Amino acid sequence: xxxxxxxxxxxxxxxxxxxxxxxxxxxxxxxxxxxxxxxxxxxxxxxxxxxxxxxxxxxxxxxxxxxxxxxxxxxxxxxxxxxxxxxxxxxxxxxxxxxxxxxxxxxxxxxx
Numbered sequence: 077x078x079x080x081x082x083x084x085x086x087x088x089x090x091x092x093x094x095x096x097x098x099x100x101x102x103x104x105x106x107x108x109x110x111x112x113x114x115x116x117x118x119x120x121x122x123x124x125x126x127x128x129x130x131x132x133x134x135x136x137x138x139x140x141x142x143x144x145x146x147x148x149x150x151x152x153x154x155x156x157x158x159x160x161x162x163x164x165x166x167x168x169x170x171x172x173x174x175x176x177x178x179x180x181x182x183x184x185x186x187x188x
Contacts, residue, residue: 078102078176085169085182092161092186098154098171098179105129105149107173112145112156114167114184124169125156138164161186 084096096112104110111126125145126134133145144157154171161184168181 080171080176080179082171082179082182085184087185088161090162090186090188093159096156096169100152104152107175110154110173112169112171114169116167163188
């Protein structure tokens with residue numbers, strides 16, 4: 077069974093940056109779309125960013141201009157570069173693909 081493992085979360089001050097990684101246990105070359113979601117306490121899980129195999133990207137309005145999603149096919153890894161972080165970005169971040177399901181999540185906490 078293919079696994080997705082997120083890493084890179086942590087505690088950061090507002091205005092800071094983090095880069096999240098999502099490593100797949102097998103090649104991601106056959107995956108058409110990969111995405112990052114997040115879930116804050118007592119809120120529904122929401123889409124943060126999505127990227128297709130062709131490189132097309134979509135972002136939630138709340139993160140546009142601050143977050144960048146990317147893929148390294150050679151490393152079977154999905155990234156989320158998060159800049160200018162805000163306290164409202166605090167959540168557990170999950171990566172997902174239609175093939176592999178969900179990772180276990182990584183906590184991001186932004187202090188004011």
